[in-house]
Amino acid sequence: MQADPRALRFAAVVTTIVLALVLVTGSAWLLAAQAVVFALSIFGVSPYGMVFKGIVKSPPRELEDAAPPRFAQGVGLAFALVGLVGYVTQITPLALGATAAALFAAFLNAAFGFCLGCEMFLIIRRLLPAAR
Amino acid sequence: MVLVTLVAATLAGVVLRRRSGVPREVRGDVERLTSGDLEADLGERATLVQFSSAFCQPCRATRRVLAEVTEMVPGVAHVEIDAESRLDLVRSLNILRTPTVLVLDASGHVVKRASGQPRKVDVIGALGLAVGE
Numbered sequence: 676m677q678a679d680p681r682a683l684r685f686a687a688v689v690t691t692i693v694l695a696l697v698l699v700t701g702s703a704w705l706l707a708a709q710a711v712v713f714a715l716s717i718f719g720v721s722p723y724g725m726v727f728k729g730i731v732k733s734p735p736r737e738l739e740d741a742a743p744p745r746f747a748q749g750v751g752l753a754f755a756l757v758g759l760v761g762y763v764t765q766i767t768p769l770a771l772g773a774t775a776a777a778l779f780a781a782f783l784n785a786a787f788g789f790c791l792g793c794e795m796f797l798i799i800r801r802l803l804p805a806a807r
Numbered sequence: 808m809v810l811v812t813l814v815a816a817t818l819a820g821v822v823l824r825r826r827s828g829v830p831r832e833v834r835g836d837v838e839r840l841t842s843g844d845l846e847a848d849l850g851e852r853a854t855l856v857q858f859s860s861a862f863c864q865p866c867r868a869t870r871r872v873l874a875e876v877t878e879m880v881p882g883v884a885h886v887e888i889d890a891e892s893r894l895d896l897v898r899s900l901n902i903l904r905t906p907t908v909l910v911l912d913a914s915g916h917v918v919k920r921a922s923g924q925p926r927k928v929d930v931i932g933a934l935g936l937a938v939g940e
Contacts, residue, residue: 695809695813698808698809698812699809739864739867740864740867742861742862743861743862743863743864744864746862747862771808775808775811775812778809778812778813778816779812779815779816779819782812782813782816782817782820783816783819783820783823786816786817786820787820787823787824789820789823789824790864793862793863793864794903794904794905796860796861796862796863796905797860797890797891797897797902797903797904797905798903800860800890800891800894801894801897801898801903
């Protein structure tokens with residue numbers, strides 16, 4: 676599977692804005708919505724990506740492998756879920772910490788094109804020797 | 808909270824961008840890799856060892872850069888290793904990111920190391936050191 680890198684970057688920008696709004700408003704519902712977006716994106720049906728495709732009709736100059744960003748969306752989902760648990764149970768440090776971590780990664784991707792979630796793969800694999 | 812996170816991410820991004828792919832001297836004990844470790848032959852003069860993984864965006868571009876350099880400089884081999892299938896090496900060399908590129912001299916000593924996608928000129932520079940020019 677190949678993906679349009681511009682659509683991925685656009686999705687990262689929208690994700691950054693949504694997560695920043697979650698922190699400002701403290702809305703668990705908004706975070707839940709973002710978690711659904713993360714979950715859909717793992718399966719290659721990124722709602723933000725579809726918005727991008729609706730606006731931009733020109734073909735991308737080059738495509739890139741879709742597997743790394745999809746994996747990163749999974750990492751994003753994990754953080755969003757932890758954040759949701761924090762909001763629901765009103766453990767504020769957990770809610771803010773997890774959401775801020777997801778925002779950190781989304782912003783790095785949006786502003787620098789650096790996929791922090793992708794980098795987690797090897798680190799997780801190193802920590803889980805038994806999974807081999 | 809938002810502001811602090813974005814400032815921290817910006818700092819991290821700037822540092823990453825500056826360090827990414829820049830070959831660095833290997834500090835401490837110089838490691839030596841054999842063709843047995845690599846499961847491939849060492850280059851006659853030098854070897855470029857690339858650690859890649861399945862979820863790595865810059866690995867493909869890095870492969871291209873190293874292949875071009877290998878074609879340009881005689882006696883240099885390019886060995887790509889799937890990090891996931893060689894976690895023993897990944898741990899012993901303390902590799903945290905993919906791609907990580909190791910520049911080995913003729914006898915397999917790790918002369919330089921770069922994490923992130925390296926630029927072609929930097930790889931050629933590091934090779935110059937490895938072949939002793």
